[in-house]
Amino acid sequence: MKHKTFFWFFLPTASAMLLFIALPIFSIVIQSLFTPHDAVIIVTENCDPFGCKQETTIDQEATRDLRKSEPLGKFVGLEIYKDRGHLAVNEVKEIWIESNNFTEFKKNIGNLPFYRAMAFTLTFTFTVTPLMLVFGFIIALAVNSLHHNLKGLTIFFSLLPMIVSPLIGSLVLFWMIDSRGIIGEALQYVFEDPDLSLKASTGLTWVMLIVYGVWHAAPFSFVVFYAGLQTLPMDTIESAKIDGASRLQQVWYVVIPHLMPLITFVALMQLMDNFRVFEPIVGFSAEAHAQSLSWFIFNDLGGETRLLSSAATSSVLTIIGVSILLFPVLIRTWRDFNEKSAK
Amino acid sequence: MINRSLKLPISLKVSISIFIVFWLIIAAFPFIWTLWGSFKIEADFFSKADWMNALFAPRTIAEKGGAFTGDGYYGAWVQENFWQAVINTTLVCFFVVGTSLTIGTLGGYALSRSSYKYTFWLLITALIFRAMPPITLVAGYLLPFYEWNLWGHLATTVIVLVAINQPFTLWMLHSFFQKIPKELDESAKVDGCTQFQAFRHVIIPVMWPGVITTGLFSFLLAYNDFAITSMLLSQNNQTMVPKIASFMGTTQTEGNVMFAVAAVVSTTAPLFIMVMFFQRQIVSGLTAGAVKG
């Protein structure tokens, strides 16, 4: 395709992304390098319905000129990246020196918010992604073999976990898994443990979040793979059959290679989404046991005093994290691409 | 089609059926439970004493005189004007799907047909764009949107949703377009078509499985979004999801929670009817354009 034709085809989508994603990313990177100017704190007398007392307040007048001349704030470079709420460089160094063995080091590192969040996020990402791929693939194969009339209904019901999840997740599911809810009691019965509570222990909360993650994401891979199965080349299957390939072999040697680009695509999107896991943590009130970078951002932006630079830094760290995570897939895409352009 | 070429032995058929039934139960159970519970009162459906109350509804019977009550629906639709949110959601979904597919197919098609190095980097950039957590993006929009009086309008939200979802749409359509053989449009171009004419007359007729699937995801995104709609829409323009969240509020008032449950059921029902009504079109849409690879 000529450059010029390409340009016009690509212009609308590019301008939308530049305006609403690239520009904000740029400003967020800038934001992460600056903090508000030092506040001048004064003691004043404040009164409320319950009486008057001496309290500290910020003297707005004192920094007004400074804020006007340098509206971005104070340049701090990578300070925020290195502080305790993020990479905690100094704290990690200290822990490294003070810890006697690796277990102790690991335990102390787990006390720092960023690393604690990473432990959960990576576990979540690397269990949910493969599980949902496999699960979605099996559902797609199964639905594809159904009678024509059943397909519509099955597809609809299979999509339900995706359609109703965000609110159902926080409301109905949360109640269902309560130790007195229907799922909670069923589990107590199955495991013969009347005190079993999914919400009270860290391990069980993680399991619960992972199961939910797979449940919620399986329809996505199902639909993509199902659509992909419709373009399966019949002649290849036929010839494989003539060669005496078993059903499993047909799936392994014909279907999966055919779906490979779609599998890569779903894996890419899922790795990314799972790394940014957020909604289930809030929906299931799991903050006590599981956190993620996205949750930190939410927390920084939702507090009474909003930490904008900190949220910006966490966002940039998310992008970096995703890039590292996707690197192998990207290398693969790069190779595919080179093959494509070599053709 | 795989199913026609592979005549399945009985044992496999049975195990497939069992698996499908198992999956459907897992997928649909919470929803069916919600549907059932939406006709109860809060004290039964969210009983902290015994989950069986949700089935036998002792408090609903005591208070409403019957095991089923339509109070949740009445509250949501009549008292709280939920229909307004339904209209807003319909508008948002329609325009999000329309716009994002239009500009997405153009872009995705171009990416799949150009073999220059920059297409790779464009795809990668789009991917990096998608890595940005939406909450941060929204927090960044707030100030300029308020400043330029763009905040609160449906149109703003539509454009933001389209833009945020563009990387996903591009990637998905790109992979689908790659499955459509290049020879098709190449030969059209040999016959004297411009690139756009080739796209219009040759590619559009065969691209539907990918586009429908991508459209489905755009639709679900617009339909389900909370992070963006809750922050960018004024109260009159609220779509269904933030409206439902507002029923729950910070201080849940008795009964309002059931409005939310009834509303959740109400939001899913039209989808159900739509899929039942159009199921043949959807299934054949997914299959019709199938091309031999």
Next chain:
Amino acid sequence: MIKNIMRLVVASAIAVFAAPIFADGHGCKISARVSIVGNEFPAIHAVADGAKVCKGSEVKANLTADHQKINVAGMSGNPAEYTSAIIANSSIVALMNNDVIRPLDDLVAKHGKGLKKNQLITINGKVMAIAFMANAQHLVYRSDILEKAGISAPKTYEEMLAGAKIIKDKGLMDYPLGGAYKAGWNLAQEFTNMYIGHGGEFFKSGSAEVSINNAKGVATLEMLKALSAYMNPDFLTHDSNATSAEWKAGNVAMMNMWGSRMGPLMDPEQSTPTVVKTTTLGDPMTVGGGSTPATTLWWDGWTVAKNISDAEAEATFKAMMNGINPKRLDDKMMPLAVWLIEGFKPGPANVGVAAAARMNAIPYPMLPYQGLLHSALGSEIVDFMQGKEDAATALADVEAAYTAAAKEKGFLN
């Protein structure tokens, strides 16, 4: 008889607040736009509805649980989108820190007839907000369970613990205590209460330097943990809503709960008959032999934006004044809150908040950096509550997290 005495006590307690000027104000006419942003609960809806009655120009209200995320952005532009933000003593700080609200002294002088002196929130001598309702956490208990256990209503947290043990040992309830201990804001609020009850100071005086890693901080954490042992094991996921639901289901015998939540607990339409009949309000408890109740007083009020024209500010002030007009305190609005408005008659559900005021409870600190400490507490003491680390480590973590945040905001160097 007891009820009458209670009513008398309440009336006199409320009278301490009051220094009425006089009430007037009907027929509200405004000449410029009004746009309100605020939280989403019935009392605030009632105030916004009152503002919307005003004729002559448009009155918009955006009441949402996300109000804190949008109010600063919505008031920073010029002209600001929102002309008024409804806030509480914790959240006014963000508006002050960002310098987006205006002093109201001139408007109070011109249109503030009927405001009681204690409704005026003054910071550094300037009126910055008008308060309209109060709130506080206090004890609620089930008289029947306590009677069966043979204990009286606890005056201190130590008595509460002892009582819980008796109830549990007698097999009356598995988890006799309740509380909004959800990780995050709620848990931090309980720490704040308890730490104040122990007589602790959060900061070194006159500075933003935190100082909670001390004996009082440790005692606070130990008490919270001791209480949690008698709570439902899921306590770290229970916010006020979930805790109220537990109460209504009859699973809890004693808890420290918001005054604003008492109405629903005592409403026969919302709870089971036994629970409604036996739900009894108590005073806020003290702890560790202190005399200051382990609770905080809260107010909700409204502000007026800085970056708007004077005409808009005047219209906003008039409309909001109409929202809290004493004449609007009818049977429907009266039970929604403990109103600070002239003419409020406290009901049986309000005695706890009144008691908190009478016992000289301390208001939640209106400090620029209190919110940062609150966030740090909410996430860092969770490990201690789960038994994963000791109290001193948890407090050290809180201090470290707070210090990082305060440095970022420029409160510490």
